[in-house]
Amino acid sequence: MGGVLSGGDPEESGGRGEEPCAAEELRAHLLAAGLAGTTGTSREKSLRRYRMFAARDPRALTGLDPELDWTVPELLALMAETCGVSGDPATVSGQDRIDPTRTVAALDAFAGRLRSAAARRVPVLLGTGHPGRLLDFYAPLASALSSAGCTLLTSAQGQRVDITTMFGVRPLALGYVRGVALIHEPGVRPGVDAPGVHTHSPLPLRTVLSAAMTDGGPLPGLVIGDHGWVCAAGQLGIEAIGPADTDDPAPFVGQSEGRVSVVVPVDDAARSDSYGPLAHYVLKRACLSQ
Numbered sequence: 001m002g003g004v005l006s007g008g009d010p011e012e013s014g015g016r017g018e019e020p021c022a023a024e025e026l027r028a029h030l031l032a033a034g035l036a037g038t039t040g041t042s043r044e045k046s047l048r049r050y051r052m053f054a055a056r057d058p059r060a061l062t063g064l065d066p067e068l069d070w071t072v073p074e075l076l077a078l079m080a081e082t083c084g085v086s087g088d089p090a091t092v093s094g095q096d097r098i099d100p101t102r103t104v105a106a107l108d109a110f111a112g113r114l115r116s117a118a119a120r121r122v123p124v125l126l127g128t129g130h131p132g133r134l135l136d137f138y139a140p141l142a143s144a145l146s147s148a149g150c151t152l153l154t155s156a157q158g159q160r161v162d163i164t165t166m167f168g169v170r171p172l173a174l175g176y177v178r179g180v181a182l183i184h185e186p187g188v189r190p191g192v193d194a195p196g197v198h199t200h201s202p203l204p205l206r207t208v209l210s211a212a213m214t215d216g217g218p219l220p221g222l223v224i225g226d227h228g229w230v231c232a233a234g235q236l237g238i239e240a241i242g243p244a245d246t247d248d249p250a251p252f253v254g255q256s257e258g259r260v261s262v263v264v265p266v267d268d269a270a271r272s273d274s275y276g277p278l279a280h281y282v283l284k285r286a287c288l289s290q
Contacts, residue, residue: 026107026281027100030266033274036100039246039267043094046085046247050075053249062250063202063232067257075249082252083265096246098265106264107278111285113222113241113262114141118148118288122221125153127181127204129227130268131196134243135180137275141224142179144288152179153220156211160186163201172197174207181208181229202232209236226251226268234259243268 030036052060054072070078073089080087084099117124124145126138146152156174161183163170172183175190182196183204190196205228212219223233223240227248233240234254241262244251248268254260266278283289 022281022284023104026277027104029274029277030100030103034270035266035274035278036098036103038095038097040269041096041246041267043086043092043096046079046096047072047076047092049247050079050249053253059200060250061231062200062228062248063205064235064250064254064259066253070249070253075253078252078256079246079249082255082263083246085246098246098267103265106262107282108285109262110241110264111282113239114145114282114288115286117222118145118150118286120221121149121151123151123153123218125181125205125208125220125223125225125229125233126179127208127223127225127229128196129182129199129201129204129225129229131177131180131182131184131190132198133269133272134226134275135177135182135195136272137243137279138180138224139178140276140279140283144283144286146179148288151218153208153212153218154179154181155215155217156208159207159211161201161203161207163197163199163203172199174204181225200227202228202235205229205232230254230260230263234261245269 034040049060050072053075054070076089077087079085084102085096126142128134128138142152154176159174161172161174163172173186175184177190177195183199184190184196220238223229223238224242226242230240230242231250231254240260243264243266245268251260251263255263
């Protein structure tokens with residue numbers, strides 16, 4: 001389990017005078033790093049995922065069981081509203097776009113959920129299907145929440161997780177790096193140089209929860225993650241927040257249907273070091289900066 005060191009009062013409202021400047025600086029960073037604005041995600045890829053989601057393909061649902069029957073036009077309208085992609089169905093090629101104003105607003109809401117979790121000292125699980133990219137975003141959050149008194153879940157360490165791919169079932173292992181859960185190759189110790197394997201599967205989240213229940217340990221009051229981590233948690237009624245790209249409609253549908261609390265629209269395949277400023281911003285907004 002994670003540490004339970006005492007942190008400062010997360011409900012304090014320090015640094016208010018710096019917030020407008022900080023938001024503008026973050027917006028500039030989002031555009032410069034390609035996290036928002038014109039992104040690396042192609043329109044073709046996003047539309048393909050919308051079609052898969054509308055057909056209820058498990059690869060696009062990532063652990064979510066939608067209450068409604070979402071059509072591709074409805075998904076496109078949702079993604080235009082929440083991310084800022086073009087809502088024109090005639091636009092079928094080129095690069096997708098994320099509105100940085102929407103990203104900053106979502107990060108502000110994200111910070112509010114962190115502040116609330118820290119104030120209540122709820123057990124927290126952080127997990128990522130993008131360990132090679134997003135670890136620099138999640139790890140500072142894990143450290144700050146632990147220092148604020150939240151228990152970080154680390155159940156199912158080393159447990160096997162069989163992930164189905166187009167090439168068959170791939171046996172992997174569940175591990176933790178800097179307080180963040182991920183899956184990795186068996187026999188390979190995950191770390192900064194070999195952080196893990198990319199996946200959209202909800203199985204890692206379910207594996208952690210099953211192990212926690214078996215061990216009699218606490219279950220998370222908040223899950224912070226992406227892909228299958230956030231969608232599977234929200235589907236089970238656990239508060240869930242995290243980032244998602246324009247080709248990941250499931251978290252945004254989960255948010256629309258009330259099962260995911262906050263989804264931050266952001267390109268999830270940029271340089272790994274470009275996500276650190278996002279973590280710094282939300283921790284400062286949540287009054288959890290160390």
